[in-house]
Amino acid sequence: MPQGALYWKIYTFADAQAAERVKSPHGAVVQAFGRVWLFEIGDKGHDPVGGQHMADIGPLPIEAASGDFSAEYLKSTFPPGATAPVHVHSGPEAFYAISGASCLETPDGIQVARGAGHSLMVRRGPPMLLMAIGQQTRQGFALILHGEGSPPTTLTSDWTPKGLCPRG
Numbered sequence: 001m002p003q004g005a006l007y008w009k010i011y012t013f014a015d016a017q018a019a020e021r022v023k024s025p026h027g028a029v030v031q032a033f034g035r036v037w038l039f040e041i042g043d044k045g046h047d048p049v050g051g052q053h054m055a056d057i058g059p060l061p062i063e064a065a066s067g068d069f070s071a072e073y074l075k076s077t078f079p080p081g082a083t084a085p086v087h088v089h090s091g092p093e094a095f096y097a098i099s100g101a102s103c104l105e106t107p108d109g110i111q112v113a114r115g116a117g118h119s120l121m122v123r124r125g126p127p128m129l130l131m132a133i134g135q136q137t138r139q140g141f142a143l144i145l146h147g148e149g150s151p152p153t154t155l156t157s158d159w160t161p162k163g164l165c166p167r168g
Contacts, residue, residue: 007058008094008143009040011051022048032075033098033139041071041145054096054117060145061092061123069145072152077139078132081167086159088127090150093142095120095130100138103131103165110164127159133166 012035013019019029019038030037038051047053062069069091076084078100095102101114106126113120114134122128124147132138146152 004043005059006041006062006145007044007056008060008096009042009044009047009056010054010096010141011038011040011048012036012054013038013051018050019048022050024048026071028071028073030073030075030141032141037141039071039073039141039143041143055119057094057096057119057121057143060094061121062145063124068148070148070152072144072146074142074144075140076142077137078130079137080132080135082132082138084130085155086127086129086157086161087153087155089122089124089144089153090147091124091145091152093122093128093144095140095142097138097140100132100136100140101134102138102140103133105129105131105161105164107159112166127156129161129165131165134168 016036027040097118104111104120106128111120144152
């Protein structure tokens with residue numbers, strides 16, 4: 001894993017071969033939502049040739065003594081009001097939306113973001129609930145940087161959300 005402040009850098013490409021040609025050792029090529037995506041983990045700066053830069057999400061909230069991480073990418077489609085089960089992560093999680101609106105509730109409160117291209121982040125540890133809010137289906141990606149040898153996601157019943165996320 002690269003050192004220093006880390007960002008999840010997101011690009012789209014015309015085809016998978018073009019993305020594969022410029023992918024770094026810490027990159028992943030994904031085909032989803034009718035497009036070809038290149039996900040990179042690293043510092044800000046160099047953009048790969050041939051892609052359209054979509055977002056730099058970060059810096060990711062990584063603790064200094066966390067050690068090595070593995071990246072897990074998830075694709076999701078949530079109709080309005082749908083939630084993920086309450087869970088925790090062994091590293092930070094970041095979200096990038098293709099469409100819709102998101103609310104992330106943790107014991108610390110909520111984060112709300114709306115519209116294509118929005119992003120949210122949560123540090124390692126707190127229980128969380130992600131909800132699609134508004135009237136539009138939420139489509140997007142998640143990145144979980146999980147500790148080597150640790151599960152990326154663990155379901156938990158140690159916390160009950162307060163229902164702080166708006167429905168509209």
